[in-house]
Amino acid sequence: MTATSSEPGAAAEADEFELDPRDAARVTRAAFVGTALEWYDYFLFGTAAALVFNRLFFTELDATAATLAAFATFGVGFLARPIGAALFGYLGDRYGRRPALLTTIVAIGVATGLIGVLPTFDAVGIAAPIALAVLRLVQGLAVGGEWGGAMTIAVEHAPKRTRAWYAALVQIGSPVGTLLSSGAFALVLLLPSEEFDAWGWRLPFLAAFPLLLIALYLRMRLEESPVFAELVAQEDRAKVPTVEVFRRTGGRLLVAVMCAFLAVGGFYMITTFAISYGTGIGLDRGLMVNATLIASVAQIFVTVIAGKLAVRWGSAFMVLLGGATTALAAFPIFWLIDQRSPAAVVVAIVLGIVLMTVGYAGTGSALADLFPAALRYSGVSLGYNIAGALSGFMPFLSLAALEAAGNQSWAPALVLVGIAAITALGGAIAGRLRPLD
Template sequence: MKQTDPSTLPGEGPADGRAVVTGEEAGKVAFAAFVGTALEWYDYFLFGTAAALVFNRLFFTSLDPTAATLAAFATFGVGFAARPLGAVLFGWLGDRIGRRPALLITVVAIGVATGLIGFLPTHASIGLAAPALLVLLRLLQGVAVGGEWGGAVTLAVEHAPPGKRGRYAALPQVGSPVGTLLSSGAFALVLLLPEESFDAWGWRLPFLAAFPMLLVAVYIRRRVEESPLFDELLRHDDRAKVPALEVFRTAWLPLLVAMASALLGIGGFYLLTTFMISYGADTLGLDRGLMVNATLVAAVAEIAVILVMGRLAERLGPGRVTMWGGLASALFAFPLFWLIETENPVVVVLAVTAGIAVVSVAYAVTGALLTELFPARLRYSGVALAYNLAGALTGFLPALATALLDAGGGASWPVALLMVGLSLITLVGGVLGGRMRVTDPVATA
């Protein structure tokens, strides 16, 4: 239920009698953002796990093992390359028509694309058409995800009570580890099947599960109200005609800073999940189930880290939290690989868990930091573009890491060095982002 709050401070929400939402309604909106984002990341992460375990063998069978893995990871990266297009498209829709309709379309698109992957014939059945169709559906996934996350955090933040943006912006971030839990858990279950059954039909089940999950997400999102800040933009007709173009023209510096601050949370995460599964199973000879289960344990720890860091961001600021997260990740990069190379199952699980937890410090506050870098009239587009351009730059990191590993004769130090580079870029993004906060304009009655 909406009410007026004349005591709201400038920069923290509306004022002068403008309609705002209650804490209860804000919680409902944040939960709806979380549910939809969890489904989006379930679908998206599912592809990453399948790229490491299935697609290289069933869709790229005409290639040698290393080339097949590279091709599967390249297909995985195609989704990232498509995400900026989704950011432009849904950013326009979210900044011109509304945050709510944009988020309804994104969740339907990715759910349908993921479910259809479960019906795809393999290379053995239809030849080169199989990987071509796989790439097409991955492109659709990428376009949809390109508009999802930016809209989810924008909607959550713009409903947040004064001074509590950090915790509400963190809730959509929790969708990432929950999506990991669901996708890794689904694959952990089907990996229990005999190998023949897994290859024949078992791997399809997690993809087909996207259909019933989609129905739940749509039901919840339809019950969400539009952002009060967007309603205010409509009332004053203060909307950008081409939001993405205006972001590049007038907010290019915040865009670059936002991209830098988001690099580690995206690229570092995929190095520690998609690439690490392949590295552990194919290079070190560890059990595939062990590597998948390590990501499950890590996802639980990530949830706790995100919730705690979201609260901490309200005290220290998201820029400072991002800075410390980047520093910690840089320091832990080499020890992480050393621990995994012990090949001790317990140590491997602990190492992956610690690595993802450290990377998640910066990721936890990405939503809070990015939404503070753009004004409301450009926020959906600015946040989506920054996050997804960063994703496009880092989406091919599993393939790059695999190539570096192969070029180094199996030595992990080039990949660890890559992790250090990502961490330091995000550290700089956090420092600069903390000094570039944009406050929302105070409305006039």
């Protein structure tokens, strides 16, 4: 087995290892399950930030300030993600994709489960929001290495000609995670308000513990990437991958950030911010959560279709297409929510999620193509999570913009247009760059 690329740090790719497609499918399933738990935990926090944390952990603030504080805590996890990307990127590129992914999944599951046992502000005062922020930081660090690692190990086990398809299958973890978290909250919202506030909201967080056991079992059976094994055999591993990413592929890292911007910031605007906005204009919170639930089901099917199209048209083109169509739909989405009609709200949330998914399905493979194998875990993780750090405060920014505009929805819609346009431009540039493998 020899590497054929002339690029330094590029190992032989999956086609040269004559992988059994069944092995690629098995690895993809293991990556998907871990990613589903990752997003279950992360989406759960976003929903709780809009519905629970503002009232139970920031109770000494007025309603708007409490919501802003809850969203700020939500955004803190995004600031930790680039640090996690550097940390787990180092582990993944130096010591293996598998051990890094085992560590991330445990950290995510434990941090989320512990949120379910936190005392509220009324019980312990300022210690409650501090503990919440700390656990959010742990989540952020672990998520910083999870998605990039799952994507890297999936594409490195897949035949190169079809790896956009396998990468898209890993992305199904996102809607499944949303479906589980939204479904869990939809169920506990059926409880009387007093019981929901007292203990009901905790149940979805505590469910992270049994879900972690399932994900960990599958991850333990995960085989190391053959591409990484080749890097070890050739002694071709970077000493400090993060430094090498910036030094050798800094321009490509910027493109990766642009490509991933909508996948993170835009998504949380249509879920976390939209839930808060909808309840703020008098819509039932159960309706907003259920709309996200319906959108998640649609997202699964769209991811499959978009993954097939990515093999034919290219992952970067799908990123461009998703960004462009979301920018065009931003104002209609918020206009539909403003109608206060349950049907219009569902259409708005589904439309926003579906259009973002067109680009999201191609994001993983597009980012993987931007970096050589020796830097791939770090490069993909940094690109995705720097985008996360920049866009994680979008719900906070959108709420502030909404307040400044006198509660006119054109303000958050304009923020969404900007996010989507950046991703469309990133997809256009990525499509013109040669893959480094």
